[in-house]
Amino acid sequence: MQSTYQSWGSFPKVSQRIRPIRWGKKPISLPEPSDTVLPHGLGRSYGDVCLNDGGILLTTRSINRFIEFDIDEGVLRCEAGVSLAEILELCVPQGWFLPVTPGTQFVTIGGAIANDVHGKNHHCAGTFGRHVLQFELLRSDGERLLCTPTSNEQYYAATIGGLGLTGLITWAEIKLKRIHHRAMQAESIQFSELDEFFELSQQSDQYYDYTVAWIDCNSQALGRGIFFRGNHVAPDEIPNDWNLPRLNRLPPLLRTMPINLPGFVLNRWTISTFNSLYYKKQRQKIVSKLVDYEPFFYPLDAILEWKQLYGKNGFLQYQFVIPDNDHRMIKEILQTIGASGLGSFLAVLKTFGELASPGMLSFPRPGVTLALDFPIKGAVTFELLERLDEKVREVGGAVYPCKDARLSARHFQAYYPQWTEFAQYVDPRFSSSLWRRVT
Amino acid sequence: MRKILIIGATSAIAQETAKLFAQEQDALFLVGRDAEKLEAVAADLKVRGAHKVAYSCLDLNEVQQHQAVLDEAYKSLDGLDTVLIAYGSLDDQKACEQDSAKAEQALRTNFLSVVSLLTPIANRLERQRYGCIAVISSVAGDRGRQSNYVYGAAKGGLSLFLQGLRNRLQSANVCVLTIKPGFVDTPMTANLKKGALWAKPQTVARGIFRAISRRRNVVYLPWFWWLIMLIIRLIPEPIFKRMKL
Numbered sequence: 001m002q003s004t005y006q007s008w009g010s011f012p013k014v015s016q017r018i019r020p021i022r023w024g025k026k027p028i029s030l031p032e033p034s035d036t037v038l039p040h041g042l043g044r045s046y047g048d049v050c051l052n053d054g055g056i057l058l059t060t061r062s063i064n065r066f067i068e069f070d071i072d073e074g075v076l077r078c079e080a081g082v083s084l085a086e087i088l089e090l091c092v093p094q095g096w097f098l099p100v101t102p103g104t105q106f107v108t109i110g111g112a113i114a115n116d117v118h119g120k121n122h123h124c125a126g127t128f129g130r131h132v133l134q135f136e137l138l139r140s141d142g143e144r145l146l147c148t149p150t151s152n153e154q155y156y157a158a159t160i161g162g163l164g165l166t167g168l169i170t171w172a173e174i175k176l177k178r179i180h181h182r183a184m185q186a187e188s189i190q191f192s193e194l195d196e197f198f199e200l201s202q203q204s205d206q207y208y209d210y211t212v213a214w215i216d217c218n219s220q221a222l223g224r225g226i227f228f229r230g231n232h233v234a235p236d237e238i239p240n241d242w243n244l245p246r247l248n249r250l251p252p253l254l255r256t257m258p259i260n261l262p263g264f265v266l267n268r269w270t271i272s273t274f275n276s277l278y279y280k281k282q283r284q285k286i287v288s289k290l291v292d293y294e295p296f297f298y299p300l301d302a303i304l305e306w307k308q309l310y311g312k313n314g315f316l317q318y319q320f321v322i323p324d325n326d327h328r329m330i331k332e333i334l335q336t337i338g339a340s341g342l343g344s345f346l347a348v349l350k351t352f353g354e355l356a357s358p359g360m361l362s363f364p365r366p367g368v369t370l371a372l373d374f375p376i377k378g379a380v381t382f383e384l385l386e387r388l389d390e391k392v393r394e395v396g397g398a399v400y401p402c403k404d405a406r407l408s409a410r411h412f413q414a415y416y417p418q419w420t421e422f423a424q425y426v427d428p429r430f431s432s433s434l435w436r437r438v439t
Numbered sequence: 440m441r442k443i444l445i446i447g448a449t450s451a452i453a454q455e456t457a458k459l460f461a462q463e464q465d466a467l468f469l470v471g472r473d474a475e476k477l478e479a480v481a482a483d484l485k486v487r488g489a490h491k492v493a494y495s496c497l498d499l500n501e502v503q504q505h506q507a508v509l510d511e512a513y514k515s516l517d518g519l520d521t522v523l524i525a526y527g528s529l530d531d532q533k534a535c536e537q538d539s540a541k542a543e544q545a546l547r548t549n550f551l552s553v554v555s556l557l558t559p560i561a562n563r564l565e566r567q568r569y570g571c572i573a574v575i576s577s578v579a580g581d582r583g584r585q586s587n588y589v590y591g592a593a594k595g596g597l598s599l600f601l602q603g604l605r606n607r608l609q610s611a612n613v614c615v616l617t618i619k620p621g622f623v624d625t626p627m628t629a630n631l632k633k634g635a636l637w638a639k640p641q642t643v644a645r646g647i648f649r650a651i652s653r654r655r656n657v658v659y660l661p662w663f664w665w666l667i668m669l670i671i672r673l674i675p676e677p678i679f680k681r682m683k684l
Binding site: 022024026062065066068069 | 451475476479480482483486487626
């Protein structure tokens with residue numbers, strides 16, 4: 001079956017065939033000897049890490065069954081195609097929450113492991129991979145490896161953050177986090193410059209499980225933004241009456257954004273106006289309130305197909321991490337982006353903690369990470385990102401493959417020198433568009 | 440808590456419907472062909488909140504085994520108030536045209552074996568004077584078309600059978616629901632080209648769940664198939680026979 005599967009950024013455009021995986025216990029029926037396969041969950045990766053041009057996608061959304069849930073211990077075992085949204089729907093009423101969650105709940109647990117995703121609590125919980133107790137890896141030769149930190153530990157390490165290349169994860173078991181209620185105690189604080197962000201970050205990381213900031217990459221007031229921090233409510237703060245809106249329920253037509261906006265709608269002027277309004281929307285310096293976990297963690301999920309804001313050309317998301325011992329480089333990068341006028345709204349800034357991931361090829365490392373979208377405006381966009389790659393490399397940082405669609409092999413290999421060791425564990429029949437580009 | 444028997448429980452539509460039952464903490468008994476698949480579905484439903492899940496393995500073409508598996512279900516559930524029959528096979532029309540044995544097999548699976556199940560089930564529910572029988576038929580049974588009239592004949596026969604059964608069981612307070620899904624994106628239709636009319640199994644499942652709760656008679660899922668089939672049924676035969684549908 002030919003398909004129109006795309007990644008979230010709608011770039012690059014590729015052509016591939018689909019093999020749905022329906023039952024985790026059945027063998028993968030492998031196609032022609034020359035074809036390669038790649039597991040594909042909900043396709044929320046931005047670039048081509050979830051694409052396999054000319055090859056085959058093993059779609060995993062049909063293996064979406066729970067296997068076992070230990071409500072006392074908070075240990076959940078489920079098939080790899082279960083989405084984080086489905087896990088939350090099951091677990092939150094029972095007083096459990098995802099140990100780590102990215103900015104959308106519409107990813108599968110297999111994808112969360114393969115990209116070793118992180119969230120607003122990286123400074124205290126590390127990556128998703130740290131909370132994966134075990135999983136089964138199905139290799140193309142039919143072998144099934146039970147991977148834990150102590151058995152098949154090399155495959156365990158290679159598969160966490162392994163970009164789906166080491167085989168098909170059929171099921172996984174994770175340790176959840178105890179919560180007392182679905183509400184969050186959330187605070188947002190305006191800051192006017194980058195140093196203030198670092199100060200807030202340092203103060204908050206100790207007392208708040210979740211911290212993240214939005215910064216304006218476009219205005220003259222470079223480095224202004226809003227710092228968000230929060231905790232799940234403590235037992236003594238549980239609200240009596242909880243009827244606050246969950247996701248902002250837009251009318252369905254708006255929620256699904258049925259059409260691509262024409263490219264000219266997003267330009268320097270509209271984006272900087274949006275950013276200004278977003279910044280000024282908050283009147284006071286600090287706003288503190290109880291909010292539901294959904295808008296707190298997943299503000300963009302309210303608009304299901306928000307990617308279409310960027311038109312049919314698609315967009316690139318760029319996320320990197322650099323050590324934050326001095327703030328010179330992050331400022332320099334922000335200035336470069338600001339001067340180019342190519343960046344989009346909502347650049348997201350966060351400090352990563354020291355907790356190491358078990359993943360061999362994982363992206364997060366101690367330092368500061370910035371993520372932002374670039375609508376594709378032709379070669380200038382690619383040239384700018386190439387310049388940023390260079391700066392990131394200079395200070396020993398890395399770019400996030402999960403969001404990438406254009407990184408050069410030279411840069412990838414500089415960011416991830418362990419890739420040669422990792423390559424030993426790649427399944428000979430598995431490949432991806434990204435992997436062929438960077439190796 | 441309802442006591443629900445699902446026959447053909449590993450089909451995509453049945454699985455999605457069963458999840459909705461599980462959330463209501465209903466007790467479930469699953470029948471299907473493949474033990475590994477049934478085990479996976481049963482574990483999932485248990486985690487999702489089903490009061491109890493048991494299953495039994497059977498190729499439903501083996502009609503002589505039907506009574507035994509129904510007895511097992513009654514015993515396991517300690518009664519029965521809802522039955523969902525959700526299996527079928529979409530056979531290759533061209534192959535059925537060439538080989539009457541294939542056509543016969545299609546009629547067996549999609550019609551005769553269902554009748555074999557419905558007969559004892561109906562008698563039981565009629566005696567107890569409550570319950571609901573929901574059966575997945577198809578829009579293909581509403582009018583014979585060259586592209587799938589063997590499958591259509593089986594489903595059309597089934598729809599007619601259910602209509603009569605509904606009439607008979609009305610006085611016994613037993614509801615008989617005929618479910619007519621349009622195109623659904625499931626393994627059964629994996630090899631067909633998909634277009635705008637295709638629905639997700641989840642959508643169809645929600646429709647089935649609602650229809651059972653409201654004790655409806657016939658539902659088209661999604662609803663717009665009611666309109667499409669109305670138009671298709673209204674086309675006069677002299678014109679219809681010339682159409683390529």
